[in-house]
Each structure stands twice: as structure tokens, then as C-alpha cells.
Amino acid sequence: MPASEKKDIALELEQTRPYLMRFAVLQLRNETAAEDAVQETMLAALQGASRFAGQSSLKTWLVGILKHKIIDHLRRQAKEPQAFETTTDDFDTLFEDDGHWTEAPADWGRPESTLEQKEFFKVLDLCLEALPANTARVFMMREWLGLDTGEICKELKMTATNCWVVLYRARMGLRTCLEKNWFGAQAAKH
């Protein structure tokens, strides 16, 4: 590869760094570990730049590398079984004693129009950040890294049931947060 091309790629890599950092921090919940993972991604990308044939976007390619780096980090971290809260007691305010909603979920309208709006993703970002660290980690492993629960259990040494409960808590937390801060706020505007 010509030197000038390599320089272009280095520049493009730098521009993607904040985007990658955002995900690494959400996933690892540790600034230093996140920086390490992103740095390793950058190096791997530079070394493998000739393999990047432009068939996918550079971002997608980098995300693919970052995923592997994050899984490596999680593996190193998860030497000890992690403590997760496995009850759904904190949903007691969401449900009556007989299991009915205290506040029924609203109709969020057409998904397509929601997903078209950039602002929605900013609110989603804040809601992810507001989740408890361990809950967010499992949720990001499932939805962002795309691991199945079997793999997550193995990496974090959790039981499958435990994993499903944590994912349930994450989804519940996110939907409550989004309804309050996005859909509720949208409805109030009309």
C-alpha cells in the first residue's frame, strides 16, 4: 500500500476514535480499559489496512475488530464469577401486588418514524448510561456484541436464568427511561 494511502487511513481512524470510545466505555464501564481496547483496535486496523478492501464501511470494519478486543477484555476481567442481583424486586413500583401494571406502557407509534430521529438516539444513549453497570454490560453484550445468552453466561460465569433476568431488567429500565424522556416528552409537544 502506498504511504499516502496509509496516511489517509490513519486520519480516518482517528476520526472514528470518539465513536468507538463511546461503545467501549458503555461496554467495559472503565475509561482505561476502554482506551486500551480502542487503541488495540486502531493498531490492528493499521496493521491489517491492506485487508480492508472497502467492501464495508470503515466504521463497520472497525466495530468488528473492537468487538473482539472487548470480548478479550471481558474474558480477562471475568476470572471471578460476578455478583448479579437476580431479583426483580426493584420492579415493585412498576407492578401492583397482583402483577398488573401501575402505569400501563403507552403506544409508541410507528417505529420507523422513531428510528429516523437522531435525537432519539441521544436519549437512548443517556438511558443506557443510566442503567446499573453490570446490567448495562450484559445488555450490551447481547444487543451490541450480538452474543447469545449461552456465550454471555460462559464469559461472565452466570447461569442462563440469571442472564435472562438481567436482560429483562435492562429492557424494563430502558423502556421506562425512554417512555419518560422521549415518548412522554414527544407527546407533551403535541
Next chain:
Amino acid sequence: MSFMLNCKQATRTLSEAEDRKLGLGERVGLWAHLGMCSACSNFSKQVVLLRKAMQQYRDPRD
């Protein structure tokens, strides 16, 4: 598990449906519950939106 689910059980099952294959009894229970509960029907759509949103969050359309 009884086929009659309350909302708390229904939401838990709806969440798990995103992570594993549900058994026949669970599917029947959900179907019966969603047929008469608009709140949980809304929740069910929200969970699907959440997954789509996370995919787009990861791979934004530039």
C-alpha cells in the same frame, strides 16, 4: 406454569422471547394474555423497537 399470566409474568416472558425459544405453553400463555391486554401489547412492540434501535445505534446509517 399456569396458562394465565399476569402482566409481570407476561413482560418477563416477552423479554425472554428475545433471548431464547419459548415453549408451546409459554407461547399460548402469552398469546392469550396479549389478546386481552393492550398495555402488554404495547410493551411487546417496545421490546422489538428496542432491539431495532440497538442495531441502528451500533451501525448508524451515515
